[in-house]
Amino acid sequence: MIKLVVTDLDGTLLNDQHQVPERFWDIATRLLKKGVKLGIATGRPHFSITENFKPLMGHVYAISDNGSFIMYDKREIMSKPLPHEEIDALVKTSRAIENTFPVLCGKDCWYLESEAQVLLDRVLVFQKNIKIVEDLTRLNDPVLKMSVLDLAGAEQHAYPHYQSFADRLKVTLGGAFWVDVTRRDANKGEALKVIQEVNQITADETLAFGDYLNDYEMMKHAKYSYAMKNAHPAIIEAANFITEKGNNEAGVLDVIEALCFNA
Template structure:
């Protein structure tokens, strides 16, 4: 019996044009009627995710910034920030990289330095609440995640420079142009484990959907771990299951309907 469903946003629940499936709200209400807990697990910050799910924000768990911050009904279940020395190190490493723009993510605000238009067009899709500063290494706030917007492609351009730190930090290729850095214990997988522990839900009672490399450990925490049909090859290889439909054809909702025998 499924008791917890955790869903990634971009490339999974959302279409490429960032739209929810048309019957999402109806299906969500039916999940709540069945006492199934819903978690939205994303690399996005809390303010951005909450704005999308305002209608049901008091009912769902928000797994934000790749698991660095978990919130439910205004209660903080988990906060796992980076230390100041690490932030400075990673920002300094990004300086010489061409077309790479760092973003510091706090609980309620993003900090950026550069207002390059191409970067802004990408970043401001996800960071509506932001502040431009002169020097990111001097920001005084609780920083949950560093996101590098890599306009040349994160997997081939910036990731090779940060790969060396994977033993001590979570370095996640979070999208074609995004590389996310979090504390060594922060991940979507650990966030899901925290929710499971709080609600006394077993992995075999958990259904998860994801499409990219930052979803890998979350998928492994679920008895029903689904890679999207459109997922990164490494996710398709690692997941137990794959959706029949991709994100643009509402593969998440299609699978939920089939597994739980729900009609919209």
Template sequence: MIKLIVTDLDGSLLNDNKELPPDFWEFEKTLRELGIVFCIASGRPHHNLTRLFQPIKKHTYFLSDNGSYVSYNEEALLIKMLDPQIVATLVKASRGLADVYPVLCGMGKAYMEDHNEALLEQALQYYQSYQMVDDLTRVSEPVLKVSLCDLQNAETNSYPHFKKFENEYKVAVAGERWLDFTACDANKGTAVRLLQQRLGIGFNETMVFGDYMNDLEMMQTAKYSFAMKNAHPGILNAASFITELDNNNNGVLQTIVKILENPLFFNKNPVEKNRFRQ
């Protein structure tokens, strides 16, 4: 039986307009009543996730900042900070790249040093709590993640300049416009394994969904690892399964329904299974 479901947000649970499926709240309630733990794993910061999922934040596990910060009911279960010297190195290296802007992700807010309108249009989708500073290398607050907003293309423009540092910290193309850096041992896969251990849930009882390269390690934590139909080729290759529908057609929830209604995976009675159709 599936006991743990973990999903990425952008490009997975959310459609391209950054909207949740219209039946999400009732769906999550049904999963909870059936004893299935539903978790959110995202590159987004903690404050954004708790705001988006306000109605269920007290009983939802959040794996924010690509797994650098894991929390439950405002209790921190895992925190992985970047070394300040690494933060300064990344900021300085990014300044010489065309159309690339660094964002520092702290525990409670983000930090930026540029008022570029295109940057703000991208960043404010995820960082409602932020502070403008004159020099990011002088930010003294702990940093969970450095994100580069690449207005060209993160994979082809900025990533090649930082690929050589992959042995020093985790480098992940997190979307068309985002390149993320976290501590070497901070990723969604590490975070999911922490939850499995904490909850006593195994590999064979776990289902995960993702679409981009910051979901790569997470694909290795579950027997039922699903790449979204719209996923990056690297995730399509890494996952065990591919959803029939993309993120704009409710691919995550529809896949869950299909799997849980299969008697091979669900040991509840038909009345309970039919609750997904209500």
């Protein structure tokens, strides 16, 4: 019996226009009425979850910033900010890579040191609360994640530059144009474990969906781990199952209907 459903957003639950499928609202309501716990696990900030899922806030575990921050019903369940001493080197590494832009992600706001329109266009899709600062290395606020926008394609271009941090930080691909850096103990899989422990739910009772490399650890903590049909090959390999439909066809919802209501 499935007692917990957790889904990624971009490339998974959301379509390519970053829209929530209309069927989702009815399915989510039915899950909650059945007593099934529901979680949103994303690289996006907490603000983006509250903005897009207002009707359900108070009933959904909001796992943001690749597992660095968990909120439930306005209560902070977990927070794992980056060590301040690492931020200086991370930002300076990004500055040295052509056509990349570092973004520091706080609990309530994202910080940029560039006003380039191409950066603003990409960031505002995920976070409306932004601040332009003169020097990111002088920021004193807690930082949950550093994201790097790489216009040349993150996997081949910027990602290799951050491997020198991989022995002490979690460096992953958050999308085709994004590199994400968090604490090593901050990822969606660890966040999922926290929610399972709080609710005394096992991996055998968990259904999880993902599509990109920042979902990798989450696939390992759910018996019913589903890679999207459109997922990165490494996620398809890591998951136990693959959806029959992609994110533009609401593949997540078909699986939930089949496993949670028709089983």
